[in-house]
Amino acid sequence: MRTVSGRRNRTVLVLSGLLMMLAAAWVASAATPVLDLWPAGDPVLPHGDSRPADIAAAHSSWLLPTAVAASLLVTVGGILLLIAQIPTAPPRESVRVTDRDDHLLGSIAPGVLERALSDALGAIPGVTDASLRLGGGAAEPWIQSTVSVSEESETGWVAETVRRRLIDDVTTVLGTAPVRVDLLVRLSSARAPRTARVGEHSTAAPAETALV
Amino acid sequence: MSTAPARLARRPARSVPAAVLALLAIAAGGTGLWLFGSFLLDGAWPAAAAEAVSAVGATRLDSTPILIGAGLLGLLGLLLALSGIAPGDPGRRAILADDVPGQTAVSRRDLAHRVQRRIEHVDGVRDARVSVRRRRVDVLVRTPLEDTATVARRTRAEAEAALASLRPSTPLRPRVRTAHLR
Numbered sequence: 001m002r003t004v005s006g007r008r009n010r011t012v013l014v015l016s017g018l019l020m021m022l023a024a025a026w027v028a029s030a031a032t033p034v035l036d037l038w039p040a041g042d043p044v045l046p047h048g049d050s051r052p053a054d055i056a057a058a059h060s061s062w063l064l065p066t067a068v069a070a071s072l073l074v075t076v077g078g079i080l081l082l083i084a085q086i087p088t089a090p091p092r093e094s095v096r097v098t099d100r101d102d103h104l105l106g107s108i109a110p111g112v113l114e115r116a117l118s119d120a121l122g123a124i125p126g127v128t129d130a131s132l133r134l135g136g137g138a139a140e141p142w143i144q145s146t147v148s149v150s151e152e153s154e155t156g157w158v159a160e161t162v163r164r165r166l167i168d169d170v171t172t173v174l175g176t177a178p179v180r181v182d183l184l185v186r187l188s189s190a191r192a193p194r195t196a197r198v199g200e201h202s203t204a205a206p207a208e209t210a211l212v
Numbered sequence: 213m214s215t216a217p218a219r220l221a222r223r224p225a226r227s228v229p230a231a232v233l234a235l236l237a238i239a240a241g242g243t244g245l246w247l248f249g250s251f252l253l254d255g256a257w258p259a260a261a262a263e264a265v266s267a268v269g270a271t272r273l274d275s276t277p278i279l280i281g282a283g284l285l286g287l288l289g290l291l292l293a294l295s296g297i298a299p300g301d302p303g304r305r306a307i308l309a310d311d312v313p314g315q316t317a318v319s320r321r322d323l324a325h326r327v328q329r330r331i332e333h334v335d336g337v338r339d340a341r342v343s344v345r346r347r348r349v350d351v352l353v354r355t356p357l358e359d360t361a362t363v364a365r366r367t368r369a370e371a372e373a374a375l376a377s378l379r380p381s382t383p384l385r386p387r388v389r390t391a392h393l394r
Contacts, residue, residue, distance in 0.1 A: 006223055006226060009230040009296070010226055010297075012233065013229055013230060013296030016237075017288075017289040017293025017296065018289065019289070020285050020289025020292065021286050021293070022289075027273060027281075027285075028279060028282045028286070030274045030278075046273050047273070049273075050272070051273070053270060067244060067248040068252055070244070071240075071241045071243075071244030074241030075242050075244075078236070078237030078239075078241055079234070081230060081231075081234035082234035082235065085230060085234070135217065156308055156379065160310060163314075164312075167312065180217075180314040181312055182316075183314070184220055184304070185316060185317070185318045185322075186318075186319070187318060187322040187326045
């Protein structure tokens, strides 16, 4: 399944948020008596009567190149962050089949195995649709599978059967049990009828038909 | 880059606030490149922005517009930081835990629909609405019957049975409310 890195997004959000709050606090300190309470902060804190043009003129030698570099970094960072929101799936590699002496016998494209395994899942009662993704190679295979389960079937039994079947099939093909099997179950649920019809196939009155 | 797939039931990835932050960064950085780059190369601000830059440059730091801008920046930063810290409600729930490594999961929406369809078969229930929260399932049923307490009891039993069949890893407690249809 394709995903977006939540850890990366959250780290960037927290750091950016803290940076913004720090910048806002620095600017807002100009309207507070912080300098009166802390005179040692005079070199780094802004004065209330200061103007951005005066500050820029006083530090023009390094402020302008720094501003250009910072703008470039922020622009590139924004572009990279936007691209990172495109969901991606972990890479898969061809499955290398080896003999007992670790000699390569052949390699199988992951898609071939995936189709075979998903077809086998479709034969399980209760499964209306199945797809899966196989990765990790022959040494440490992992599986992510999605199955649709019909409403009439016992979901717990179907899920357990699917997981066991995947483990058995992968172990048979690759000689190694999968290190992880993730299963996403899609439950189909039909709406309950609002009315119940009695004796609709008889032309006689329903009550008389029922008594006969 | 990790080759292991992400867990099925996990915290929201916060893609929307991250995308908003990315767009703001591109806008702010692009504007800065245009302004500061022009001044660095030409020694003057771009003609289209010269008046605005001069006005901002001549404003005192303790003036009201500057403080409002700082306040908005701080508020935005607070919202972004909170969105990164707050865990959020996972879109999928882990269910049917067993001894096999890995997860079995179902989407919150499918879980709510399954419980809703089971409850709609309860005698006396005209229709039902179900929403899945972090640790409970909110159920609202509408019934034409006067005895709403019995309908609520049957609904709770059916909801508990539906949840028990799926064995969510985090126990979900159904909270049932009834509305009498006149």
